[in-house]
Amino acid sequence: MTAHTAARHPAARDIEARDIAAPGVRIRDLTVVYKTPSGELPAVRGVDLTLAPGTITGVVGESGSGKSTLALSLLNAVQPPGRIAAGTVEIDGLGDVLTLRGEDLRRARGSQVGYVFQAAQNSLNPLKTIGKQLLDLGRSHDVADLRALVRDAKDLLARMGMDGARVLDSYQHELSGGMRQRVGIMLALALNAKVVVLDEPTTALDMITQATILRIIREVHEERGLTTLVITHDVGAVAEVADSLAVMYGGRVVEHGPVTEVLGDAHHPYTQGLIRAIPRLTGDLSLARALPGRPPTLGTLPTQGCVFRERCERRLEVCETDEPMAVNRDGRTVACHATDRHLTLVKRKEFV
Amino acid sequence: MTHAVPGRPRLGAVARKAGGHVVRGLVMIWVVATISFVIIREIPGNPVLGQYESLIQKGMSPEQAERATAVLYGFLPTGSLWEQYVGYMGSLLHLDLGRSLSTPGVEVTTLIGHAARWTVLPVLAGTLLSFLLGVTMGVYAAIKRSGKLGDMLALSGSLLHGVPVYVIGLLLTAIFATLWPIMPSGGPVDVEFVPGFNAGYIGSLVHHAVLPVVTYTLASYGGWILAMKSNVVAVLGDDFILAAELRGLRRGFVFRYLARNAILPLFTILALSIGMLFGGSIFIEQIFNYPGLGLLLVDSISSRDYALMGGTFLVITVGIVVANIAADLLYTAIDPRVRSGGAA
Numbered sequence: 001m002t003a004h005t006a007a008r009h010p011a012a013r014d015i016e017a018r019d020i021a022a023p024g025v026r027i028r029d030l031t032v033v034y035k036t037p038s039g040e041l042p043a044v045r046g047v048d049l050t051l052a053p054g055t056i057t058g059v060v061g062e063s064g065s066g067k068s069t070l071a072l073s074l075l076n077a078v079q080p081p082g083r084i085a086a087g088t089v090e091i092d093g094l095g096d097v098l099t100l101r102g103e104d105l106r107r108a109r110g111s112q113v114g115y116v117f118q119a120a121q122n123s124l125n126p127l128k129t130i131g132k133q134l135l136d137l138g139r140s141h142d143v144a145d146l147r148a149l150v151r152d153a154k155d156l157l158a159r160m161g162m163d164g165a166r167v168l169d170s171y172q173h174e175l176s177g178g179m180r181q182r183v184g185i186m187l188a189l190a191l192n193a194k195v196v197v198l199d200e201p202t203t204a205l206d207m208i209t210q211a212t213i214l215r216i217i218r219e220v221h222e223e224r225g226l227t228t229l230v231i232t233h234d235v236g237a238v239a240e241v242a243d244s245l246a247v248m249y250g251g252r253v254v255e256h257g258p259v260t261e262v263l264g265d266a267h268h269p270y271t272q273g274l275i276r277a278i279p280r281l282t283g284d285l286s287l288a289r290a291l292p293g294r295p296p297t298l299g300t301l302p303t304q305g306c307v308f309r310e311r312c313e314r315r316l317e318v319c320e321t322d323e324p325m326a327v328n329r330d331g332r333t334v335a336c337h338a339t340d341r342h343l344t345l346v347k348r349k350e351f352v
Numbered sequence: 353m354t355h356a357v358p359g360r361p362r363l364g365a366v367a368r369k370a371g372g373h374v375v376r377g378l379v380m381i382w383v384v385a386t387i388s389f390v391i392i393r394e395i396p397g398n399p400v401l402g403q404y405e406s407l408i409q410k411g412m413s414p415e416q417a418e419r420a421t422a423v424l425y426g427f428l429p430t431g432s433l434w435e436q437y438v439g440y441m442g443s444l445l446h447l448d449l450g451r452s453l454s455t456p457g458v459e460v461t462t463l464i465g466h467a468a469r470w471t472v473l474p475v476l477a478g479t480l481l482s483f484l485l486g487v488t489m490g491v492y493a494a495i496k497r498s499g500k501l502g503d504m505l506a507l508s509g510s511l512l513h514g515v516p517v518y519v520i521g522l523l524l525t526a527i528f529a530t531l532w533p534i535m536p537s538g539g540p541v542d543v544e545f546v547p548g549f550n551a552g553y554i555g556s557l558v559h560h561a562v563l564p565v566v567t568y569t570l571a572s573y574g575g576w577i578l579a580m581k582s583n584v585v586a587v588l589g590d591d592f593i594l595a596a597e598l599r600g601l602r603r604g605f606v607f608r609y610l611a612r613n614a615i616l617p618l619f620t621i622l623a624l625s626i627g628m629l630f631g632g633s634i635f636i637e638q639i640f641n642y643p644g645l646g647l648l649l650v651d652s653i654s655s656r657d658y659a660l661m662g663g664t665f666l667v668i669t670v671g672i673v674v675a676n677i678a679a680d681l682l683y684t685a686i687d688p689r690v691r692s693g694g695a696a
Contacts, residue, residue, distance in 0.1 A: 075598055077594075077597070077598055079594070106600045106602070107600060108600070109597070109598055109599060109600035110598070110599040110600030110601075111600060114599075115595070115598040115599070117591055117595050122590065122591055122592050123591050123592050123595035124592055124595070125592050125596070125609045125613070126592070126613065126688070126689060127609075127612055127613060127616070127686075127687065127688060128609075129688075136601055136605045137599055137600075137601060139602070139605075140599075140600055140601045140602040140605055141600060171688045171689070173688070173689050184595075187599060188599070
């Protein structure tokens with residue numbers, strides 16, 4: 001089992017890293033609400049999302065779509081005034097994370113589920129060297145062989161193209177954004193966590209560093225046999241790194257499927273709009289069209305009907321009253337009345 | 353970025369920094385000494401000349417009067433301004449601040465030395481006590497800020513911060529020395545004890561120091577609790593605290609990350625306020641009739657004892673300059689960002 005592997009001998013860990021299958025993650029009916037002056041409002045509502053073992057799932061969405069809240073839910077770490085109101089997050093070998101409390105939850109964080117912050121945010125203690133923070137991490141999780149932990153961390157840093165000994169001896173302010181991000185990845189993986197959540201891993205990095213970080217994520221993911229969730233607003237980054245893609249809007253997953261299919265043949269009008277909004281490197285810039293309107297905030301989110309209808313060009317009457325159900329067809333999930341009807345029509349035509 | 357050994361305090365750099373500070377501090381002290389030299393001559397009624405003339409009026413010959421004045425002030429009252437200045441600076445270099453007028457013949461340095469004992473210890477005790485108390489309560493008030501206790505703590509800080517120190521001192525005397533007389537109302541020690549290292553004398557010293565120390569503690573406690581509370585709240589909002597929690601760090605580690613980052617800016621203020629204590633707390637020393645530097649300064653002003661006044665000013669200046677240097681070096685020692693020359 002993967003439980004507390006960190007405490008065992010490092011050699012044993014390496015073998016396990018290769019042999020143990022990556023865990024699957026199943027998010028079911030997850031609802032997260034935030035307390036506001038006008039009552040508790042849902043930032044994530046009724047989300048079902050399955051992360052297949054050993055895959056990278058990308059979650060894209062505009063600011064306020066609930067993607068970061070979803071990411072924090074995987075560690076049962078939604079910060080007040082937020083609260084997980086309903087749902088389950090099952091991780092193989094760990095159970096429902098949302099029922100974990102106290103010490104069990106603390107031990108699961110870091111050792112089983114790793115979390116990588118955005119590079120621009122200061123996720124490291126400015127007053128301690130990276131190495132000392134690594135030791136704090138090891139001591140917190142009762143790692144018996146701290147030397148091995150440091151050795152592994154150096155190897156991992158070297159694997160990501162850095163001088164491990166020197167980085168461990170540095171303070172946060174002595175590292176560049178790309179270096180900090182790699183340190184963040186190292187700290188998330190140091191205890192051999194098998195599920196890794198990356199929140200905006202390439203935001204605020206320059207293009208070259210972005211490409212490097214994406215390549216590292218992909219390679220480390222494969223070498224260590226991880227199940228990875230990448231949260232981003234950058235469709236391009238997700239296209240490069242992810243196996244499957246979930247599109248969030250107004251706290252719902254509106255479309256989910258293999259990344260090539262979702263980007264190549266988007267069904268949901270929001271996904272289509274999102275793809276149209278990406279400027280191409282070659283060709284006319286005016287071809288890129290921004291989505292009309294603004295993304296909803298917690299306060300402006302419609303309480304009934306489809307959350308996207310205000311900005312949707314294929315709006316139907318039923319969108320005003322009924323929330324579209326997520327329909328799964330051939331490994332793709334879409335929550336849209338128009339698409340649903342369209343597909344039904346196509347199918348009907350085929351039968352006629 | 354170029355650094356020989358990343359992350360390690362580079363001793364050469366620290367020594368260079370300390371050297372620079374000392375040179376700047378000496379310049380500062382020289383400037384203040386020069387200003388007080390000039391002011392003593394420019395004060396209306398020129399006290400030096402006044403002394404000289406009054407001695408002549410008392411029947412001294414001009415030469416005698418000149419010598420007597422020179423003894424009192426540590427420099428010749430006549431001669432060119434430049435000669436006087438050189439003389440004054442020369443005696444300063446020998447730590448000679450002249451002689452007191454109000455306590456004739458006694459060296460100013462001796463008077464200051466005596467007074468400093470009564471100031472430094474009580475105020476140091478009060479400062480450290482209020483710092484420890486305020487910082488601890490500040491952390492508590494920040495963590496429990498949505499609860500009743502946190503509100504009460506913050507409120508107590510705001511209220512105490514707003515009450516002037518002499519009001520606190522008078523209230524304490526009124527309560528503990530008059531209404532319910534368990535504490536002496538003033539003075540540094542009971543006269544019946546023989547000064548020295550005996551239980552009775554030391555007990556009496558401590559007994560007399562309680563109210564001044566408590567006054568000083570209460571007076572600055574409010575500032576510490578408010579500053580620490582806002583620092584802790586700010587650090588709590590920093591990402592590295594959430595990141596530490598998400599990495600599953602033990603509460604003890606997370607708390608240390610929080611506390612060390614929050615307390616850091618306060619060390620500078622602490623070092624500075626320790627420097628200020630050389631000025632003594634004029635109000636506290638007057639209320640409790642405590643013969644410290646503050647009282648000495650007040651007395652020197654009311655008796656127009658200019659040599660003593662100048663000397664006391666100079667000592668206060670030196671205290672503050674030294675504290676400034678200490679604060680800066682302290683920051684260099686404990687904050688790695690400052691240490692490496694502020695790359696961030």
